[in-house]
Amino acid sequence: MVTKAVDLRSDTVTKPSDAMRAAMAAAEVDDDVLGADPTASRFEAEMAALMGKEAALFVPSGTMANLVSVLVHCDVRGSEVILGDNSHIHIYENGGISTIGGVHPRTVANNPDGTMDVDRIVAAIRNPGGELLYPTTRLICLENTHANCGGKCLSVEYTDKVGEIAKCHGMKLHIDGARIFNASVALGVPVDRLVKAADSVSVCISKGLGAPVGSVIVGSKAFIHKAKILRKALGGGMRQIGVLCAAAHVAVRDNVGKLADDHRRAKALAGFIFSFGDQTYTSIRLSQFKMPEKETLAFPSKLQNYSMLVFEKNQVLLNLKTLFIFFSRENSHIRVTVGAALMASKVVDLRSDTVTKPSEAMRAAMAAADVDDDVVGVDPTAQRFQAEMAAVMGKEAALFVPSGTMGNLISVLVHCDVRGSEVILGDNSHIHVYENGGISTIGGVHPRTVRNNPDGTMDVDKIVAAIRHPDLHYPTTRLICLENTQGNCGGKCLSVEYIDKVGEIAKRHGLKLHIDGARIFNASVALGVPVDRLVKAADSVSVCLSKGLGAPVGSVIVGSKAFIDKLTMEIRTIPSGQNSEEDPRYSLISWIHEYHLTCYAKSWNGTMCGQCQRVQKGEVPFSYCRKAVEEILKGGSNLEHLTNGAAKSSYGH
16 A cells, blocks of 8 residues: 655656755855855865865856856857756756756757767867868766666766867866766765766755755856856855755765665666557666855954954944944945943854854754645745735745856846846945856846945936947936845935836836846835835835845745746746755745844834834734744843844844
C-alpha cells in the first residue's frame, strides 16, 4: 500500500532535510554583498577546494551560473560560443547568453551520448582576423551530465581532449556541471579530476544534492572576481546568504555519498518500467526518494572602542546628547544615545540596514517552511507570500526575486521591452549610481537623467522636458523611475502628492511609472500614509525585504497580473533564482509584516505614527502591531531596539 506520493517530476522537487533546516536556522550570517558572510565564505572555499579550482562563487541558480560564466569568458563584443545543439544552455535558459549578453551561439550537434564530435568542434571555431563575416569564437561549453541525452556522462578523456582543443586555439572551456557529482560517482572519477581541463564549472546544489537553493561557479581567482561583479549587475548579489549556503554545505556533505544509491534506485525503477513488455524509453537517471539530511572624528577607530562598526567614508557630528551618524554611501540616518552607546555590551553594526541578522522567529519559520518547486509554480509558501504582498501594496500580483537590483532591472526591462527605449530617472538614484549600469549594459535601455533635488524629487517641469518621442536622433521614452525613500538624498521621503503628480505626467504621455521602493515601508510610516495609497500611481514597485525589514534575502516586485506574468518570463532569462524550494526566504515574511515591521510603528520620540493608528483602528491587518511595539519597548533603550536588528535606516524624522 502506497502511503505517500513518490515525486518523479525532477530532482529539483526535493524538500530540505531536517539537517538542512537546522543548519539554516543556526547559520552565522552577515551581508555578503559587502563580502562578509562567514558561512558563504566557508562554503565557497570548500567548493573551490573540492572542485580543484582557486575560487568559487555562490549564485541563486544554475541558469545564472552559466550566464555569468559565459559572459565573463566572452566579455568582448562580437564573441561566439560553441555549444551543443541540445544543451541546457541553448535550449532551456531563454537564450540569455544572446538576449542579455550579446554572445552568439554556434551550435554543434550533440551525439546520443552527450558529446560533440571533436572534429566538428574544431571546424566550428572561427577567428575572423579581419574577416567581415564572422564573430570570434572564445569559448566552448560542455554539459556533464547531459540532461537532454538521457543524463549521459562525459568521460574524463573526452573532457580533456576538448580542453586541449580550447587551449590550442586560445579559447576557454566551461562545463555546465549541474549534476557533475552524479557524473563523478557514476564514472568513478574524482570530481576535481573530471573537471581539471575546464576553466570554469557551474555546479547546481539544488538538483541531485537536494539543497533548497543555489549553484556555485568555480574557476580562477581572476575569473571569480569578474564573476562577482557580473553577479551583482544581474541582481544575484544577496545579503545574508549564509542561511542558504548552510543548507548547501549540508547537501554536499551528506548527499554526495548517497548518489550511488540514487543511481541504483533509478536503474531499478527503469527495469521495472521495462518489465511491462513494451520498450519504454525514459530519461530518468535520478530519483530522490529519501532525503538523509554596513569633519571625521578619528573615525572609525573611536567608534570601535564602543563596539560599533561603520564604513570608512562615514562622517560623524557629535553633540552632548546624541551621536548622529551620516552614511555617505547609503545616506541613511540613525540616532543612538551616547549613554546607551557607552554601555553597549555587544557590537552595534551601523554600516547599513542590510547587515541585520535573522531573528529567532525568522529562523524558526525557515526551518518549518512548507516548500515545493517554485520554478514550476507550486511552492505554497511562495504563493501565499506573493499574494499577501500584492494585497498589502494594493496591486494585482507580486513576484519574489533574490535582490533589489534584480527587482529594478527586470521591472525596467519589462516596461522597456522594445529596442530604442529610454527611461527617465534621477541622476543620484540608486538605479543609476549603484546597480552596475545594468539597465544599459544588460538591458540596452538608455538612461535619461534628471537632477535630483536635495529632497529626492526631480522637478516635474524637467521631467516633462526630458520626455522624448523618436525622430531621427532620439530614443523613445517609455518609463519614469522614482525612488522612495531616496537613499542618496539622506533617505528623504517622496510625498504621495508628488508621486501622484509624476504618475499623471506618465499617464498623459503614455509612459509607465516604476518606484524603487527598497525602503517604501519606512516612507509609509514616516509620512503616515498607507503604503498602498503611497504607491497607487505606480505601475510597478520593487520592495526590498533585506534592508529595513531585516529579512536575510530577497525583494518583491508588485504590479498588474500582466506585468508580473511578463516578469516571470524575464526573471527566467536574467535569471533570478530558478530555485527548487525558495521558501526559507519567503516563509519569514509573514512574520515581518505582523511583528518586525511594526518596530517602525514607533518614532524615536515615542509618538504613534499614522500607520500604527490605522492598526489601532482596525483599518489594516497588522494584527500584532501594538503587541509587538509593547514587547519591543519593554527591552528599554533605542539601542537595544537597534541591536535587535529592528531599525537601521532613515525614519524621515
